[in-house]
Amino acid sequence: MANEVEKRALASYLEEHNLKHTRQRDAILDVFLSVTGHVTSEDLYQRVRAEHPQIGYTTVYRTMRLLCDAGLAQEQSFDGLARYEVSHAHHDHLICLRCGKIIEFECEMIEATQNEIAGRYGFRVLRHRHELYGHCVDCQKD
Amino acid sequence: MANEVEKRALASYLEEHNLKHTRQRDAILDVFLSVTGHVTSEDLYQRVRAEHPQIGYTTVYRTMRLLCDAGLAQEQSFDGLARYEVSHAHHDHLICLRCGKIIEFECEMIEATQNEIAGRYGFRVLRHRHELYGHCVDCQKD
DNA sequence: AACGAAATTGAATGTGATTTTCAATTTCAG
DNA sequence: CTGAAATTGAAAATCACATTCAATTTCGTT
Known part of the structure; x- marks a missing residue:
């Protein structure tokens, strides 16, 4: 099983x-x-x-x-x-606006920066959304 | 007027x-x-x-x-x-999940990192969404 | 100022994903 | 095995968003 x-x-x-x-x-x-x-x-x-x-x-x-x-x-x-x-390790997404392909990525540095910024405003971050939209390699040809 | x-x-x-x-x-x-x-x-x-x-x-x-x-x-x-x-200068958002308060912030460093990461995958970024959800100062008291 | 083609308005209706309803069925503790 | 409680699934409700269409308004031209 x-x-x-x-x-x-x-x-x-x-x-x-x-x-x-x-x-x-x-x-x-x-x-x-x-x-x-x-x-x-x-x-x-x-x-x-x-x-x-x-x-x-x-x-x-x-x-x-x-x-x-x-x-x-x-x-x-x-x-x-x-x-x-x-569900798996935390990650963000790259989304191709032409073909819909979705790529996952992780970035410690961005996470750290997010917390630093939130701290400035006294915010406690519980979760976030971080998505980059654009064109993937294949779709840039057109 | x-x-x-x-x-x-x-x-x-x-x-x-x-x-x-x-x-x-x-x-x-x-x-x-x-x-x-x-x-x-x-x-x-x-x-x-x-x-x-x-x-x-x-x-x-x-x-x-x-x-x-x-x-x-x-x-x-x-x-x-x-x-x-x-519409005004590009920025991202901090959103309080309890009271709905929305704070705007800017971060050059994150923007630069985004482009660097996208580059690794051959992506050309056109726009993005970056939102941090959590609790604001006032709502952390409860 | 008036005309008339083209755009706009707004009430009503359509759309599509999501969510709820409810009677029949299934689960599971005793 | 029994029965209370949860689950199922077809159908219907909901909700935000989007479109339709007849009546109205705009604005370049007369």
Whole structure:
């Protein structure tokens, strides 16, 4: 059985919150983890449906919110559509405005600077959004 | 008459694009410029309506898009709602998750780093979004 | 000042993603 | 096995945003 770690994390979360373990949640988690990149609920629903035709859109939608609450997924939005990615080390995004390609990057220095700036205003930063929009190598040719 | 510079800028834009000068557009621009901060179209509509009850929501909405196209306004979105701010020098935002306060800041260093990172991936950055979410001084007390 | 083509207005309606409702079903502690 | 509580999924509601269209207004030309 794949994705043991994530399944156990989900199980703990469900137990702690008096929620129930269901086949649907398990199946959706599996499909979500098998996807690389940033999927919308609709995307994910289509993929889930290919393997589990009886699972409805609403369940996929609700399960993604659940996975976000459980810390297994993160919601992003680059273009007005909610997209989900598997939670992993903090990072920012480069988004190509022509082809939609999304590249992730990390930068300690920017993080440090953010905290320094927030400190000036007495702010305590909890999270941030940092996205660079432009054209990727391939799309600069046109 | 107030806001002469902006009114002239709008007039030029209208003329260049074969659009027409109307009382509504003038009134909406005035109200928009009188607001400090980041307003939604609904916010703005309410304020416009207070002075000009005959102006409809749609006109406010369309005028804000016009002002964005004309470079007089900028659209932002921190919480899913489109918000408009008066155009001014480039800056990023600090947003308080409790009270909604929005503080603007600038940072050359971050801008430079962004370009350096984008360069690594062959990206040409056209614009970016950089928002720090957290708690402001006042809201940390609670 | 008046004409008329073209743009604008604003109420109503459409759109599309997201969210909620609710009856039927499933889970799971006892 | 039982029953209370959670979950499911189809349908409907919601919400912000965007468009439609007939009536009105603007403005270059007469």
